[in-house]
Amino acid sequence: MQTNRVSFKQKLDAAVFEELQRYTKVAVIVDENTVTHCYPKIKQWLPEHTVIQIQSGEENKTIETCTKIWQALTDARFDRKSFVLNLGGGVIGDMGGFCASTYKRGIDFWQMPTTLLSQVDASVGGKLGVDFGKLKNHIGIFRVPDHVVICPDFLETLPQNELRSGYAEVIKHGLIANKEEWQDLSSKSLLEQDWEGVIQRSVAIKKNVVENDPTEKGLRKILNFGHTIGHAIESYLLDISGRKLLHGEAIAIGMICEAYLSVKKAGLPESELDSIQDYILKVYGKVELTDADIPHLQDYMLQDKKNEGEKINCSLLEATGDCGFDYVVSWDEAKESIAYYMSL
Amino acid sequence: MQTNRVSFKQKLDAAVFEELQRYTKVAVIVDENTVTHCYPKIKQWLPEHTVIQIQSGEENKTIETCTKIWQALTDARFDRKSFVLNLGGGVIGDMGGFCASTYKRGIDFWQMPTTLLSQVDASVGGKLGVDFGKLKNHIGIFRVPDHVVICPDFLETLPQNELRSGYAEVIKHGLIANKEEWQDLSSKSLLEQDWEGVIQRSVAIKKNVVENDPTEKGLRKILNFGHTIGHAIESYLLDISGRKLLHGEAIAIGMICEAYLSVKKAGLPESELDSIQDYILKVYGKVELTDADIPHLQDYMLQDKKNEGEKINCSLLEATGDCGFDYVVSWDEAKESIAYYMSL
Numbered sequence: 001m002q003t004n005r006v007s008f009k010q011k012l013d014a015a016v017f018e019e020l021q022r023y024t025k026v027a028v029i030v031d032e033n034t035v036t037h038c039y040p041k042i043k044q045w046l047p048e049h050t051v052i053q054i055q056s057g058e059e060n061k062t063i064e065t066c067t068k069i070w071q072a073l074t075d076a077r078f079d080r081k082s083f084v085l086n087l088g089g090g091v092i093g094d095m096g097g098f099c100a101s102t103y104k105r106g107i108d109f110w111q112m113p114t115t116l117l118s119q120v121d122a123s124v125g126g127k128l129g130v131d132f133g134k135l136k137n138h139i140g141i142f143r144v145p146d147h148v149v150i151c152p153d154f155l156e157t158l159p160q161n162e163l164r165s166g167y168a169e170v171i172k173h174g175l176i177a178n179k180e181e182w183q184d185l186s187s188k189s190l191l192e193q194d195w196e197g198v199i200q201r202s203v204a205i206k207k208n209v210v211e212n213d214p215t216e217k218g219l220r221k222i223l224n225f226g227h228t229i230g231h232a233i234e235s236y237l238l239d240i241s242g243r244k245l246l247h248g249e250a251i252a253i254g255m256i257c258e259a260y261l262s263v264k265k266a267g268l269p270e271s272e273l274d275s276i277q278d279y280i281l282k283v284y285g286k287v288e289l290t291d292a293d294i295p296h297l298q299d300y301m302l303q304d305k306k307n308e309g310e311k312i313n314c315s316l317l318e319a320t321g322d323c324g325f326d327y328v329v330s331w332d333e334a335k336e337s338i339a340y341y342m343s344l
Numbered sequence: 345m346q347t348n349r350v351s352f353k354q355k356l357d358a359a360v361f362e363e364l365q366r367y368t369k370v371a372v373i374v375d376e377n378t379v380t381h382c383y384p385k386i387k388q389w390l391p392e393h394t395v396i397q398i399q400s401g402e403e404n405k406t407i408e409t410c411t412k413i414w415q416a417l418t419d420a421r422f423d424r425k426s427f428v429l430n431l432g433g434g435v436i437g438d439m440g441g442f443c444a445s446t447y448k449r450g451i452d453f454w455q456m457p458t459t460l461l462s463q464v465d466a467s468v469g470g471k472l473g474v475d476f477g478k479l480k481n482h483i484g485i486f487r488v489p490d491h492v493v494i495c496p497d498f499l500e501t502l503p504q505n506e507l508r509s510g511y512a513e514v515i516k517h518g519l520i521a522n523k524e525e526w527q528d529l530s531s532k533s534l535l536e537q538d539w540e541g542v543i544q545r546s547v548a549i550k551k552n553v554v555e556n557d558p559t560e561k562g563l564r565k566i567l568n569f570g571h572t573i574g575h576a577i578e579s580y581l582l583d584i585s586g587r588k589l590l591h592g593e594a595i596a597i598g599m600i601c602e603a604y605l606s607v608k609k610a611g612l613p614e615s616e617l618d619s620i621q622d623y624i625l626k627v628y629g630k631v632e633l634t635d636a637d638i639p640h641l642q643d644y645m646l647q648d649k650k651n652e653g654e655k656i657n658c659s660l661l662e663a664t665g666d667c668g669f670d671y672v673v674s675w676d677e678a679k680e681s682i683a684y685y686m687s688l
Contacts, residue, residue, distance in 0.1 A: 024652055063407060063410075063411060066407075067407060070476060070482070070483055071476075071477075074476065074477070074479065074482065074647075077646070077647065079651050079652050080651075080652070081652050101485065102473070102483050102484060102485055103482075103483065104482060104484075105471065105473060105481075105484045105485055105486055106485060106486070127449065129446070129449060132414060132415075132418065133415075133418070135418065137449075138414070138418065138447075138448060139414055139446050139447065140446060140449045141445065141446055141449055141450060141485060142449055142450070302421070303418075303421065307423050307424075308368055308423050308424070308425045
């Protein structure tokens, strides 16, 4: 497997896009936000191109939207030497990357992530795909983009809740692999962070993990910390009116629950659980969950891609900055950790 | 890229399927033909499994059918350590393989091809996918199956027109890469062939080509001989009432047209064109095409995945048993070759 080619660009200019000249056709995939806030920043540097606009939002990350993208590429007679630039957050990156990778069995594509979440997470690692019914990323493949271009400039117009959502993955990267980074992050509030440095260090952590295990046979599983429970919460609340959470808001809850499980099963000192939960609650506040939610969460959790058979697989912290994987958690234990979060 | 693991089995028995025990769940994808004629031959050797039945026919090789397969796997709670066995012809192999390769970002699958066409062609090479509108194999990926099990036993119940269709790829393999094989084949009628030997030699030719170029950057393109024009004819006639052709029947026409172009552009001796067209017409007969069909064929041909921009890329014979690739053919030349076929 090819390793990720990731570039940090403080400034975008013609040179960044020069190599796009060699393609027969170029498409830029945008949504109604990035077409307004981000596309104007790159438009002038691009060769002649087709703009494919989709509706933003996780609920549109579906095979039906893929069909629209494939149709647009087909209508514009894109051939195998043509190219797709994904300009947007995780939805556009995952789905646009999946469409490019399956169009005529795969054409080249770049990720140009425009949210903090996609810059530190979705753009590195080659996980592509769409949701299926309520199941997140249920249909997809692994394929590394030809280039990931990260420019913090795009974050200027990002709403604060989106910044906070992306920050959950930043926190996670510190917790699973770099104690100093965690300590540095947790000594500052969200708005005090130096984003340029934070993003570069966070991407470096993820890249290092991914390159050691591109298809998630082992080590890469540590990136799932917080996600077994967090994903179930996110999927379950997705279409309950008034209760939808952003990805990182759900992962923040998942990290508290799984830090609790880490104390029970992986030797994380209780004092470290306390610091983790203190800081996460300070940044994200507390989300209301009720006993009536619990059976639904069980259903979602047992559908998780990470499970084998009926066992729930978790990545748990053995210490701050040190994560293990393939811990088997029973549903009763998972339920207990959710009860713990509810009691805080 | 992993090389193909292909086994020829004169007899199926428990040992062939023993390794399936290690999967958490097993699905067998069948259609209404293979569930009757082929599934009973293997059922007793399989571990507990789910049967997923789809409708046979190229017109069902769609994303919509994929959605049904993904749903069936989801409903049966298939996890990442589960498994799919594709029991059928090219449609089941291509589509079932695509579904398995994209379910939770990829689970293991075997191809167990049950037609001559899929045994000598679709099962080797890792091309997976579905049609999109009228465009054949427009959406898909490259991925090598974990195992291809070829058993000539399945051919016993195959209708003769299906056998003849598969035979076009057998002829093609001889023409592009093995002159003796071509001579041997063309000295016998369809029903005089020794299938066991024919299949083994034909698969060996394809495997050799594919392993030297798994993602179709160069050499592998020779496998497209006959397919640039043949595919266009197949796609165009697909849903014209009373004119639909089987894949190999269309490729047979494509091979005559492209052998004609081979004389014009690649140095194939005219006497070899004569033997090729004589034998192919003897086996397949002549298909009626009219002047009114020509503009439609142009449209289909310009959408071919093998093209770059508006140029038509062809693989052409430099001699019998020796094929070159990346010959650029104009639409006028392609049209002339179709007129040649019509004049025979």
